[in-house]
Amino acid sequence: MKSTVQKVIDMALSMGANECEVIINKGSSLSLKANEGKLEEHKVSGSQVVGVRLKNAGRLGTSYSENFEDESLRTMVKTVVETSKYSKLNEFESISAKDDGSKADATNEFTWQEDHTSAADKVSAILKLEGDVLAKGSPFKSAPYNSFSESEGEKIIANHHGLYKAMKRRYFSAYTSALVEQDGKQSMHYYGSSALTFKGLDLEKCINESCDQALGLLNGTPVKTGQYSVVFDTDNLAELWGCFLRVFSAKAAIDKVNPWAKKLGSAVASKSLTLIDEPRFKSGLSYQSFDDEGVKSESLKLIDQGVLANFLHNTATANELKTSNNGRAGRGPRGSLGVSSTHLVFAPGTDSDSDVHQGKYLEIVSLQGLHSGVDVISGDFSFGGSGYLIENGTRSQAVRNITISGNFYELIQNMGPIGKTIYTSSDCNFFAPAMRFENISVAGV
Amino acid sequence: MSSTIQLLDKNIAKSVIDHGLSLGADFVELFIEKTQNQTIKILNSAVDDIGGGVDFGIGLRLVYGTKVLYGYTNNPSADELKKIATTLAVNDQQAAKNGPVNFINKPLSKVHKASLSLHSEHPLDAKIAWLMRLDQATRKVSEKIVQVVSSGMQKCQQVEIFNSEGLHIAEERNYIRLMGQAVAQDGSEQSSGYEAPGALRGWEYTEALNPTQLGEVIGRQAMTKLHADPCPAGRMPVIIDNAFGGVIFHEACGHLLETTSVAKKASVFHDKMDQMIANPCVSAVDDGTLDNEWGSISIDDEGMETQKTQLIKDGVLTSFMVDRIGSEKTGYARTGSGRRQSYRFAPASRMRNTFIEPGKNSLEEMIASVSKGIYCKKMGGGSVQPGTGEFNFNAQESYLIVDGKIERPLKSATLISTGPEVLKQISMVGNNFALAAGMCGSVSGAVPTTVGQPAIKVDDILVEGRQ
Incomplete structure (x- = not known):
């Protein structure tokens, strides 16, 4: 791939570009699905894509190609040289990253682990994910959605300064669902697991969580409309925070679509909240030591005891806001330069889990409508939810068909108890203690 | 439009499908796709980004009963495609049930015309001018509109399909989608408006889509919700x-x-x-x-x-x-x-x-x-x-x-x-x-x-x- 990288850079410079960056992704994957005890779908893939970003007389442009033949590469570069002439003059975005001498191999230790699992073991895994749900018998009807997948790939980031960074990544993921039907009522729940190795997958948890929640929620009914304390399970807490990550984006601040654009250094949350973006968190699946411009990425406090401490920056946003770059460039071969977070890690709170779970509250294990029920600008959200009404440590009612709404930016300024124990989301990218949100509006009956 | 599309050599398609049939598959299909796309984004009333590229790849499907084996690659060689078929069928291989395939080219009975597709070389500055009119009309609704993002996406997807029943058919699909988003702010109150019309057409779709009226709708949405x-x-x-x-x-x-x-x-x-x-x-x-x-x-x-x-x-x-x-x-x-x-x-x-x-x-x-x-x-x-x-x-x-x-x-x-x-x-x-x-x-x-x-x-x- 080194020769392809050099070819694209040479083409760009020879066509008049002043600066050039190339990203190549190359990978393969395997995925399996089961139905009624048999392998229903077996999918393999091999893919490659090269993306170019260049600066030509002060103007930026991007393009990509999935064909690595010389003629296609030349067309790609020629297209972007031409279209970049229509872009605005951009004094802030430049392709300036230079090799800092760090070894990419350090990253690969955490993102690429040898795995020699046999094909038969992988097939057994998917059959187990479906079969163990079916084996539970009535009222478990089926496991209609299930999957095992393995992905591996290599990413290269290079530019005209001679920077050349390469990273290999391999991961495994699996999920299953349980569909329960009884007395004309239906309930379904999914659960997944992700890991760097096949052995790291927790298939039992996928099966048990899917079955337990589907059965537990079968006879769920709405609670009375009102204000409730709410505790989200870790996956749904990750989903909730994930809806509002734009507040940390320096690019969104520059683009005037970040509601916290002018709040750097101001209190935005309860003092009990500290949130760190930790690219080198060894328990996570998104370990990285450099970002998508090839700039070093290190631990970054986003919220420090309730105060907005930092935005996520790339070279361009740091230049424009006259601050230092913290190595959070996000860019794939097909896209333009943005910013992205890595692992979100909350600091432990000072309360015990029993403080978080005291008295009466709603435990939410499933949220719906996350991509549509959010206004990031205002902070208003409204989701469908399912879970349990907890009273004094006991699940007193399964709850379905409710909506949960509020203003996220107001809620996090008035947090309830935050636990000391850190839990991991099933995708291993979000690490947080149990958090209790107070006075959330719930519509039921 | 379909007769001009040839994404994969017919002899390669035949050899791959025959190979799939020789592995005992009930049905074999090749789906070849070449998609060119272009996106123009206007932000802060200036061209923020013009991006695009070309996707090209081949999907290979083997069906045994109702079991689906699927693989894809960017490499259109017969060797690569046969290798995928062999890998996929490793646990299902059996005696061939069907003989070699002979393709019959099937014309499209209906074509959705696009006069200003991505192939038409319609000038970029005309597209940018349309999006700038959308930007300006949206901002004009109120001084409280503090940001407008508009974009135009065009895509030309060419697909060619061969299968073991002898089908050979192709289609070109031209898509266009225009998007406008407004953010309104008054003190600490913020709200947004959004519209994104689209069609299976080329840039000529914009001739019947007034950017001023569209911008007014987007701006009004944001303002209506601001103090709702x-x-x-x-x-x-x-x-x-x-x-x-x-x-x-x-x-x-x-x-x-x-x-x-x-x-x-x-x-x-x-x-x-x-x-x-x-x-x-x-x-x-x-x-x-x-x-x-x-x-x-x-x-x-x-x-x-x-x-x-x-x-x-x-x-x-x-x-x-x-x-x-x-x-x-x-x-x-x-x-x-x-x-x-x-x-x-x-x-x-x-x-x-x-x-x-x-x-x-x-x-x-x-x-x-x-x-x-x-x-x-x-x-x-x-x-x-x-x-x-x-x-x-x-x-x-x-x-x-x-x-x-x-x-x-x-x-x-x-x-x-x-x-x-x-x-x-x-x-x-x-x-x-x-x-x-x-x-x-x-x-x-x-x-x-x-x-x-x-x-x-x-x-x-x-x-x-x-x-």
């Missing part, structure tokens, strides 16, 4: 207006009528064929044949000519949406509904242009019939549990109805129910039918789909708000 009251919560009647209002039928009912979920018996409708599943005033269709509509196709991604499929007639379930594997599993005839985002996905039964057909009532009559309820003028997105049809939808623009009249705008209204329940609760169907473009995500990726309906009245539904 919180929405009341509880069960009440709701009027859902036309066009994107159809997203509820799409998500909460449409997905349950795809054989993807029916075959697994994961849909509550799987055993309800010919039964009354909706109020008799409801008839619904999934129609892939509409001229140049965003969700239209000439052939589906399995090479079958698309159709108009009557899903519900006068409240009775009359058809599912059926792809090849769905047909094998359920016994229902294929409906030209096999779709996929790209060569990276095996096809599955998916919607095209899906809508509730027009009725007789006027919007005014419906509003007048409500003593206290909500009028949802523009729906936002939502989600649904595929097995149960439980859904949750956000209304992007909504108003409180009191004593048969619209009283004031509301913010953050969310509707929650189940597909089967809401179909029974529809008591009035309007005559102001309209369609709207959207993207639909499911097992075979994100595909362009149109939603639509006239205004409908739902007698009783749970509304979530903050009041």
Whole structure:
């Protein structure tokens, strides 16, 4: 791939570009699905894509190609040289990253682990994910959605300064669902697991969580409309925070679509909240030591005891806001330069889990409508939810068909108890203690 | 248009499909795709980004009974494709049941014309000028509009399909989508407006789309919500207006009528064929044949000519949406509904242009019939549990109805129910039918789909708000 990288850079410079960056992704994957005890779908893939970003007389442009033949590469570069002439003059975005001498191999230790699992073991895994749900018998009807997948790939980031960074990544993921039907009522729940190795997958948890929640929620009914304390399970807490990550984006601040654009250094949350973006968190699946411009990425406090401490920056946003770059460039071969977070890690709170779970509250294990029920600008959200009404440590009612709404930016300024124990989301990218949100509006009956 | 498309050498296609048949597969298919795309983004009233590129790849499907083996690659060589077939069939290989294939080129019976496709070399500055007019018109609505993002996306997707039944067919699909988003701010209050019309056409689509009017709609949406009251919560009647209002039928009912979920018996409708599943005033269709509509196709991604499929007639379930594997599993005839985002996905039964057909009532009559309820003028997105049809939808623009009249705008209204329940609760169907473009995500990726309906009245539904 080194020769392809050099070819694209040479083409760009020879066509008049002043600066050039190339990203190549190359990978393969395997995925399996089961139905009624048999392998229903077996999918393999091999893919490659090269993306170019260049600066030509002060103007930026991007393009990509999935064909690595010389003629296609030349067309790609020629297209972007031409279209970049229509872009605005951009004094802030430049392709300036230079090799800092760090070894990419350090990253690969955490993102690429040898795995020699046999094909038969992988097939057994998917059959187990479906079969163990079916084996539970009535009222478990089926496991209609299930999957095992393995992905591996290599990413290269290079530019005209001679920077050349390469990273290999391999991961495994699996999920299953349980569909329960009884007395004309239906309930379904999914659960997944992700890991760097096949052995790291927790298939039992996928099966048990899917079955337990589907059965537990079968006879769920709405609670009375009102204000409730709410505790989200870790996956749904990750989903909730994930809806509002734009507040940390320096690019969104520059683009005037970040509601916290002018709040750097101001209190935005309860003092009990500290949130760190930790690219080198060894328990996570998104370990990285450099970002998508090839700039070093290190631990970054986003919220420090309730105060907005930092935005996520790339070279361009740091230049424009006259601050230092913290190595959070996000860019794939097909896209333009943005910013992205890595692992979100909350600091432990000072309360015990029993403080978080005291008295009466709603435990939410499933949220719906996350991509549509959010206004990031205002902070208003409204989701469908399912879970349990907890009273004094006991699940007193399964709850379905409710909506949960509020203003996220107001809620996090008035947090309830935050636990000391850190839990991991099933995708291993979000690490947080149990958090209790107070006075959330719930519509039921 | 199809006769000029040749993405893979026919001899290579034959050798690969013959190889698949020699491995004992019942059915072998090659889906070759070349997609060129271009996106122009305007931000801060300047060209922020012009991006694009070319996707090219081949999907290979081998079917044994109802078991699907699927692989894809960017490499169009016979050796690579045969290697994938051999790898996929390693556990299923058996004696060949069918002989070598001979292709018969099938012409398209319908072509959706696009005069200013990405191949037309329509000047970039003309496209930028149109988007700048959208930007300016949106900003002009109010000084409180603090940001506008507009973009134009064009895509030319060429697909070529060969299969072991001798089918050889190709189609070029030209897409265009224009997007505008406004952010309004007054003190600490912020709100947004959004529109994204699209069509199966080239840039000529903009000739009938006035950027000034579109910008005014987007700006007005943002301003209407800026100081709107919180929405009341509880069960009440709701009027859902036309066009994107159809997203509820799409998500909460449409997905349950795809054989993807029916075959697994994961849909509550799987055993309800010919039964009354909706109020008799409801008839619904999934129609892939509409001229140049965003969700239209000439052939589906399995090479079958698309159709108009009557899903519900006068409240009775009359058809599912059926792809090849769905047909094998359920016994229902294929409906030209096999779709996929790209060569990276095996096809599955998916919607095209899906809508509730027009009725007789006027919007005014419906509003007048409500003593206290909500009028949802523009729906936002939502989600649904595929097995149960439980859904949750956000209304992007909504108003409180009191004593048969619209009283004031509301913010953050969310509707929650189940597909089967809401179909029974529809008591009035309007005559102001309209369609709207959207993207639909499911097992075979994100595909362009149109939603639509006239205004409908739902007698009783749970509304979530903050009041």
